[in-house]
Amino acid sequence: MTEPTATGLIEIGASPDRVYDLVSDPGKLAGLAEEYSGHRWLGGASAAAVGARFRGNNRRGPRRWSTIATITDADPGKRFAFDVTFLGLPISRWQYDIEQSSANRCVVTESTWERRPGWLKLPTSTATGVWRRAEANRANIVATLARLKSAAELA
Template identity: 70%
Template sequence: MNQPNATGRIEINASADDVYALVSDPGVLAELAEEYSSFRWLHGATTAAVGARFRGGNRRGLRRWSTLSTITDASAGERFAFEVTAARLPISRWQYEIEAAGDTCVVTESTWDRRPGWLKLPTSTATGVFDRDEQNRRNIDTTLRRLKDKAEGA
């Protein structure tokens, strides 16, 4: 896989399993994220498992849009990832790598922009973000800080 378009890391004073439980719950991620704001499981799914799908609601100011996500990795305490599409077109991949380090862990959140070139202008116009890589770096920093606070009980 090529290099991510945006990534961030943080050390968290919580177990890898506890942190995985947070990042693998799309509802918790919606609480922590900057643009991703709501979700609902699809096709009878109720928990994170490879192949499970969920509809994500996103917002930025007055702008709103939805996406479809398919979970591709669900390794407890290690990795959670999903591919995002809109109108059956590839949008992005989001991944959370968790490295256990005793009673703490290091979490790396990364995203890959999967949009074909011709789709970048229309989606940028729809979301109001024309430098998606930089915006995702800022969003990742926010999400990781919020994850740390939640996991550490702040």
């Protein structure tokens, strides 16, 4: 796999299982993420599992859009990842890697890979209001990881 287009990491005073519980539940993740705001399971899915799909609702200011996410990795306490599409076209991949750093502490790396074909960047940038996607995702990751840390350490 190529290098991510945006990535960030943070150390969290919580177990890898606690952090995985937060990032692998699309409902909980929506409360932590910067643009992602909610979901609806598709195809009878009701929990995170490889192959499960959900419609992700996203927002940035007054702009709203939705995408389809397919879970590609669901390894409790270690990795959660999903591929994002729009109208069947690749948009991105999001991945959360969790590594235990010491007793009841872990390091979480959130990464994303840009997958939009070049011709799709203008219409999707217009729809979302984001013209510098990698830069915006770096800032979004910083905000999401800070919220994840707060939520995980509160438990």
